[in-house]
Amino acid sequence: MYKAIAEKTRDGVAGNARLTGATAAALLVLLAAEGATIPFIGSLLEPHIFIGMLLIPPVALKLASTGYRFARYYTGSEPYTRKGPPHIVLRLLAPGVVLTTVALFGTGVALLVDGPPSETLVFLHKLSFIAWVALMTLHVLGHLLEVPSLATADWRRSGPREARLAGAGARTLALGTSLLAGVALAVLTFSAASPWF
Numbered sequence: 178m179y180k181a182i183a184e185k186t187r188d189g190v191a192g193n194a195r196l197t198g199a200t201a202a203a204l205l206v207l208l209a210a211e212g213a214t215i216p217f218i219g220s221l222l223e224p225h226i227f228i229g230m231l232l233i234p235p236v237a238l239k240l241a242s243t244g245y246r247f248a249r250y251y252t253g254s255e256p257y258t259r260k261g262p263p264h265i266v267l268r269l270l271a272p273g274v275v276l277t278t279v280a281l282f283g284t285g286v287a288l289l290v291d292g293p294p295s296e297t298l299v300f301l302h303k304l305s306f307i308a309w310v311a312l313m314t315l316h317v318l319g320h321l322l323e324v325p326s327l328a329t330a331d332w333r334r335s336g337p338r339e340a341r342l343a344g345a346g347a348r349t350l351a352l353g354t355s356l357l358a359g360v361a362l363a364v365l366t367f368s369a370a371s372p373w374f
Contacts, residue, residue: 192342233282264319267316
């Protein structure tokens with residue numbers, strides 16, 4: 178019985194890491210698409226807004242999965258403390274990454290709601306973007322090597338037991354649901370952006 182409990186808690190730690198990695202991989206693709214609109218924002222404002230709204234649910238999932246690990250580690254959960262914390266530099270960056278992410282998406286949504294001209298909100302959105310890019314670049318570089326193996330782990334069907342970790346379906350469903358929710362949110366709110374066009 179104790180062995181089964183130990184395996185389940187260990188699987189929970191690994192499952193959380195896989196969900197975080199898979200979500201990070203999806204976000205890297207979507208953020209690259211969003212970033213590609215920035216140099217041509219005048220002519221690509223519509224896709225910029227659409228992708229920005231689409232990003233909100235997967236970003237929320239990533240914040241939730243990393244926040245869960247943070248909470249379990251700092252409340253003394255034995256499997257999470259045994260795994261250990263991220264590198265000290267990444268831990269120091271984390272509050273800034275979270276705050277700038279919330280500021281970036283918060284000002285983006287505020288711009289959508291408030292409508293043009295909103296010079297103050299545009300300035301805050303640009304400022305939060307600059308701070309976010311600086312912190313996020315370091316964050317991504319700190320995790321870049323581990324993301325591919327974590328993102329693809331649940332899709333590998335052969336190999337050792339670790340390749341067949343329980344909960345793969347739930348993790349895939351969580352990521353898929355966040356992406357579908359993002360598309361739905363982008364479609365439902367797109368008409369609110371019409372004053373900007």
